[in-house]
Amino acid sequence: MADPMRIRASMQGDKVEVKVLMAHDMETGLRKDPDGKLVPAHFIRNVGVTHGGRTVLSAQWGTSISRNPFMHFRFKGGKPGDKVTITWVDNKGDTRTDEAVISAGG
Amino acid sequence: MDRREALKAGGGASVLALAAAAGLFRPGSAFAQEWNKAAFDTRNFADTLKALGGKSSTESKDIQFTAPDIAENGAVVPISVESGIPKTQAIAILIEKNPNTLSADFEIPAGTDPFIGTRVKMAETSNIYALVLADGKYFHTVKEIKVTIGGCGG
Numbered sequence: 001m002a003d004p005m006r007i008r009a010s011m012q013g014d015k016v017e018v019k020v021l022m023a024h025d026m027e028t029g030l031r032k033d034p035d036g037k038l039v040p041a042h043f044i045r046n047v048g049v050t051h052g053g054r055t056v057l058s059a060q061w062g063t064s065i066s067r068n069p070f071m072h073f074r075f076k077g078g079k080p081g082d083k084v085t086i087t088w089v090d091n092k093g094d095t096r097t098d099e100a101v102i103s104a105g106g
Numbered sequence: 107m108d109r110r111e112a113l114k115a116g117g118g119a120s121v122l123a124l125a126a127a128a129g130l131f132r133p134g135s136a137f138a139q140e141w142n143k144a145a146f147d148t149r150n151f152a153d154t155l156k157a158l159g160g161k162s163s164t165e166s167k168d169i170q171f172t173a174p175d176i177a178e179n180g181a182v183v184p185i186s187v188e189s190g191i192p193k194t195q196a197i198a199i200l201i202e203k204n205p206n207t208l209s210a211d212f213e214i215p216a217g218t219d220p221f222i223g224t225r226v227k228m229a230e231t232s233n234i235y236a237l238v239l240a241d242g243k244y245f246h247t248v249k250e251i252k253v254t255i256g257g258c259g260g
Contacts, residue, residue: 015219028227030205045141056218062146064201064209064227066182072223073212 010105194220
């Protein structure tokens with residue numbers, strides 16, 4: 001099981017600003033290990049973000065998203081205390097879901 | 107990619123289906139869409155656009171693309187895209203000279219800002235495109251990023 005995501009969700013005016021760091025190697029499948037053998041591709045392919053049962057962002061990724069992916073976005077309709085839930089699924093079927101509570105922010 | 111990996115990769119869709127069957131992903135949840143393998147296999151802008159379902163794309167000054175002019179480390183290039191085009195539905199990132207052009211495709215539902223920030227890998231100095239789908243039409247902006255050390259390993 002992959003390490004938890006680090007999620008920060010805070011109010012910025014009437015919007016919720018979300019910054020996420022995911023723990024994932026994001027192997028391209030093109031890199032060679034020290035023995036010269038190709039390291040198989042292992043990367044997050046789908047990311048979904050929900051708030052109150054509604055999808056606020058969904059993404060498909062290839063291998064060229066950086067290791068330990070970062071994502072930053074904003075959506076309307078949230079308030080402090082609400083939860084934001086983020087799920088990713090990688091090409092091997094591994095998955096992880098984490099949630100964060102929206103803070104009052106500034 | 108060896109045969110086993112290819113089989114595994116090909117099985118990705120069914121893994122999602124299994125997860126759905128297990129109730130992990132409820133219908134209408136964030137995983138309405140599966141992974142567009144055809145689009146992620148493309149090797150140039152025109153083919154990516156086609157694989158995403160677009161016929162043509164218009165260059166637009168209403169897309170604000172924030173990225174460094176020079177990336178010292180191609181493994182971590184911070185970029186952000188903000189679309190000023192009404193009814194923006196999706197933002198995709200395309201890196202022309204990477205082994206595969208399409209880096210990411212973000213679907214932006216109503217209520218979410220037409221903005222996305224992330225970090226990408228670049229194999230070498232390349233044009234990088236922000237491709238925006240708005241009201242069923244495609245628009246793009248392009249920027250060249252010089253890369254000092256490539257970020258795709260090898």
